[in-house]
Amino acid sequence: MNSSNQASNLPLPKLLVIDDETEFRVSVCDYLQNNDYRVVQANNGEEAIELFKKEKPNLVLCDLRMPSIDGLNVIEKLSLFSDMTPIIALSGENDMDDVMKALLLGAADYFIKPIKDFELLEYSIKRGLREAKLQEENQRKSMQLELGNAKLRQSLDLLRVDQQAGRVVQTSLLPQSPFSSINYNCQHKIIPSLYLSGDFTDYWQTDDNELVFYIADVSGHGASSAFVTVLLKYLARQLSLKKEGDSESSPAVLLSQLNNELVKSDLPKHVTLFLGVLSADRQQLTYSVAGHYPMPVLRLKGKYQYLTGRDFPLGIRTGTEFSDIKIALDQDFSLNLFSDGVLDLLPKGNMTAKETFLLALVERCEGDFNAIANVLCLDSVKDAPDDIALLTINSRKTN
Amino acid sequence: MNSSNQASNLPLPKLLVIDDETEFRVSVCDYLQNNDYRVVQANNGEEAIELFKKEKPNLVLCDLRMPSIDGLNVIEKLSLFSDMTPIIALSGENDMDDVMKALLLGAADYFIKPIKDFELLEYSIKRGLREAKLQEENQRKSMQLELGNAKLRQSLDLLRVDQQAGRVVQTSLLPQSPFSSINYNCQHKIIPSLYLSGDFTDYWQTDDNELVFYIADVSGHGASSAFVTVLLKYLARQLSLKKEGDSESSPAVLLSQLNNELVKSDLPKHVTLFLGVLSADRQQLTYSVAGHYPMPVLRLKGKYQYLTGRDFPLGIRTGTEFSDIKIALDQDFSLNLFSDGVLDLLPKGNMTAKETFLLALVERCEGDFNAIANVLCLDSVKDAPDDIALLTINSRKTN
Numbered sequence: 001m002n003s004s005n006q007a008s009n010l011p012l013p014k015l016l017v018i019d020d021e022t023e024f025r026v027s028v029c030d031y032l033q034n035n036d037y038r039v040v041q042a043n044n045g046e047e048a049i050e051l052f053k054k055e056k057p058n059l060v061l062c063d064l065r066m067p068s069i070d071g072l073n074v075i076e077k078l079s080l081f082s083d084m085t086p087i088i089a090l091s092g093e094n095d096m097d098d099v100m101k102a103l104l105l106g107a108a109d110y111f112i113k114p115i116k117d118f119e120l121l122e123y124s125i126k127r128g129l130r131e132a133k134l135q136e137e138n139q140r141k142s143m144q145l146e147l148g149n150a151k152l153r154q155s156l157d158l159l160r161v162d163q164q165a166g167r168v169v170q171t172s173l174l175p176q177s178p179f180s181s182i183n184y185n186c187q188h189k190i191i192p193s194l195y196l197s198g199d200f201t202d203y204w205q206t207d208d209n210e211l212v213f214y215i216a217d218v219s220g221h222g223a224s225s226a227f228v229t230v231l232l233k234y235l236a237r238q239l240s241l242k243k244e245g246d247s248e249s250s251p252a253v254l255l256s257q258l259n260n261e262l263v264k265s266d267l268p269k270h271v272t273l274f275l276g277v278l279s280a281d282r283q284q285l286t287y288s289v290a291g292h293y294p295m296p297v298l299r300l301k302g303k304y305q306y307l308t309g310r311d312f313p314l315g316i317r318t319g320t321e322f323s324d325i326k327i328a329l330d331q332d333f334s335l336n337l338f339s340d341g342v343l344d345l346l347p348k349g350n351m352t353a354k355e356t357f358l359l360a361l362v363e364r365c366e367g368d369f370n371a372i373a374n375v376l377c378l379d380s381v382k383d384a385p386d387d388i389a390l391l392t393i394n395s396r397k398t399n
Numbered sequence: 400m401n402s403s404n405q406a407s408n409l410p411l412p413k414l415l416v417i418d419d420e421t422e423f424r425v426s427v428c429d430y431l432q433n434n435d436y437r438v439v440q441a442n443n444g445e446e447a448i449e450l451f452k453k454e455k456p457n458l459v460l461c462d463l464r465m466p467s468i469d470g471l472n473v474i475e476k477l478s479l480f481s482d483m484t485p486i487i488a489l490s491g492e493n494d495m496d497d498v499m500k501a502l503l504l505g506a507a508d509y510f511i512k513p514i515k516d517f518e519l520l521e522y523s524i525k526r527g528l529r530e531a532k533l534q535e536e537n538q539r540k541s542m543q544l545e546l547g548n549a550k551l552r553q554s555l556d557l558l559r560v561d562q563q564a565g566r567v568v569q570t571s572l573l574p575q576s577p578f579s580s581i582n583y584n585c586q587h588k589i590i591p592s593l594y595l596s597g598d599f600t601d602y603w604q605t606d607d608n609e610l611v612f613y614i615a616d617v618s619g620h621g622a623s624s625a626f627v628t629v630l631l632k633y634l635a636r637q638l639s640l641k642k643e644g645d646s647e648s649s650p651a652v653l654l655s656q657l658n659n660e661l662v663k664s665d666l667p668k669h670v671t672l673f674l675g676v677l678s679a680d681r682q683q684l685t686y687s688v689a690g691h692y693p694m695p696v697l698r699l700k701g702k703y704q705y706l707t708g709r710d711f712p713l714g715i716r717t718g719t720e721f722s723d724i725k726i727a728l729d730q731d732f733s734l735n736l737f738s739d740g741v742l743d744l745l746p747k748g749n750m751t752a753k754e755t756f757l758l759a760l761v762e763r764c765e766g767d768f769n770a771i772a773n774v775l776c777l778d779s780v781k782d783a784p785d786d787i788a789l790l791t792i793n794s795r796k797t798n
Contacts, residue, residue, distance in 0.1 A: 163562075169667060196622065226565075
């Protein structure tokens with residue numbers, strides 16, 4: 001067996017040979033030095049411990065029977081300094097009890113003196129060195145991984161905290177839910193795909209006791225889309241629903257202005273939106289649609305159906321025209337609005353199948369917000385591919 | 400040495416003993432079974448390989464001299480199936496060459512037959528099992544860490560991509576830089592602490608050839624603050640600088656409206672802002688300050704000094720009053736605006752010391768944007784605790 005210690009550019013392994021029998025010790029050291037090991041030697045336990053601390057050998061050969069501090073004692077002490085340095089016990093034929101004790105103390109291997117086969121000794125040394133190196137590498141690798149892990153977790157926490165703070169701000173922009181105006185009940189839920197949502201909803205009662213409401217979906221999701229919802233919320237509440245001289249509120253008038261303002265804002269996003277105005281005085285819903293999908297489901301006279309109509313999304317080009325659609329209501333109705341993220345929660349199928357399913361679902365739940373949320377398992381939605389928004393509005397029962 | 404295999408609730412270790420000498424094999428198996436090992440035995444190589452595959456033992460004892468397939472061959476084959484299962488070679492006294500070969504093939508240890516000390520054999524078995532378990536645990540731990548790492552990296556990437564997309568949107572809201580109006584040059588730089596910035600700046604030329612500009616710092620930083628900058632940008636560009644009948648632009652008029660709109664928006668943030676209007680016709684700077692700090696540095700007639708004045712931040716309460724301050728300019732001036740994040744880049748000291756340092760820095764750089772950016776090492780800023788914003792405006796030299 002040829003030693004390959006010199007083949008690499010690494011420093012030669014350093015061995016500490018401990019034995020009080022000079023002749024034996026020197027013969028072992030000579031053999032090892034001739035096979036490209038650096039060797040330091042000690043002829044008693046005290047010297048061995050000093051040398052171990054000073055020289056930091058890669059492996060130790062230690063005779064068990066020595067005067068003063070015996071080998072077992074030395075092994076025990078050396079193990080305290082470094083449990084990574086392999087120790088090979090050297091023992092007389094009749095000291096197998098000591099060998100056993102040495103092994104229990106952590107010795108990696110043992111040899112009976114006189115050593116009959118130096119190649120076997122060298123093999124044991126190589127194996128000890130290899131295992132120590134492996135153990136060290138394992139530890140280093142684990143440490144690196146753990147360090148990398150900690151760093152990643154730190155970066156992640158930083159971003160999460162940031163996004164969470166953004167979410168708090170965004171949530172503060174959402175209307176109270178549930179909310180009751182004089183004539184209507186509103187309830188909504190927004191589930192962001194990540195932390196920040198491109199879906200948004202708002203509703204408020206006007207001075208004329210009308211209820212204005214919308215559900216919107218900014219293209220994309222996350223922070224970039226959430227940005228636009230801030231502006232949307234502000235604009236929708238500021239812009240007028242009426243042209244000068246108009247008596248009735250017109251969602252189309254607001255959408256048209258909203259569109260122009262969003263285009264002016266130069267934000268690289270477009271918005272689909274359904275905007276409605278409910279007037280109890282007129283018993284009427286007036287709405288206008290900026291490309292929103294799916295359309296809301298209206299329950300009227302016990303019948304559930306999708307509203308119709310669909311103009312162009314907002315924020316793409318100025319001058320887009322929107323139209324108002326009017327629906328006469330009676331005193332008992334409900335209206336369920338969704339963003340398209342809801343469709344991802346439905347059984348696989350094409351869009352027509354999903355629309356049919358959603359309509360049936362609303363009907364089965366009798367348009368009830370909580371029942372629908374329950375069937376869709378909204379509380380356990382995680383890692384949704386898109387933001388999810390639900391808004392339900394119904395007439396207050398005047399019992 | 401008492402076996403402790405039965406102490407735990409784990410299944411007993413399973414050993415495969417391979418030897419063609421029945422008497423020896425049975426004696427070894429008996430000893431091991433009596434010491435709480437499960438034992439399967441094979442009396443030849445073929446059977447051994449089949450049993451190994453079928454029984455998946457935790458450790459193998461393998462005689463080296465067997466008819467048909469010899470032990471070395473068996474060890475080689477078993478190592479191919481699983482290099483994690485320790486193998487102890489059993490050999491006659493005169494077969495040390497084979498022992499050496501077995502060790503080189505990966506055997507964990509060897510024993511010379513007849514076995515004189517079964518306790519030593521059992522010790523070797525225990526050590527082999529322990530090391531295999533350790534190796535397995537190391538591998539599992541590494542794998543778990545790597546898996547955890549990959550998951551963390553994935554989550555991090557998701558958030559980074561999201562924030563990056565937000566940053567693109569936010570950057571799209573910033574004005575062109577450098578930018579030259581008829582009379583002035585503008586240049587700015589925003590360095591977010593994370594991805595999204597609560598610092599913001601904007602400037603534009605009005606129809607009256609005035610230059611309106613501001614630098615703003617939304618409280619906090621990151622996504623939540625960046626939200627507000629979207630609204631800020633929109634509002635500042637929409638709101639009027641003049642009351643009805645006014646002839647001169649009034650930053651205070653705009654700040655007052657901006658403040659009311661921000662308060663109305665219910666965003667849980669306040670904003671410090673410096674707003675100025677430069678009129679070449681009047682050779683005049685008019686500005687109003689909403690709590691912004693540090694104040695801009697003005698170079699006029701070769702002298703550098705901080706502007707003065709400081710009203711209340713925006714977005715805290717409606718009705719805050721702001722005042723206009725007018726400065727007569729000559730044809731050659733420069734104006735350097737900063738957000739307070741810049742102060743973190745200066746040598747440690749109290750605020751007065753930092754202000755003095757910043758003023759001297761601007762003077763040394765002669766108000767030049769790139770020179771200042773250079774001295775502040777803006778290109779190498781990383782992980783700044785706060786967002787950093789710089790805006791420089793100077794008169795165009797009419798050579």
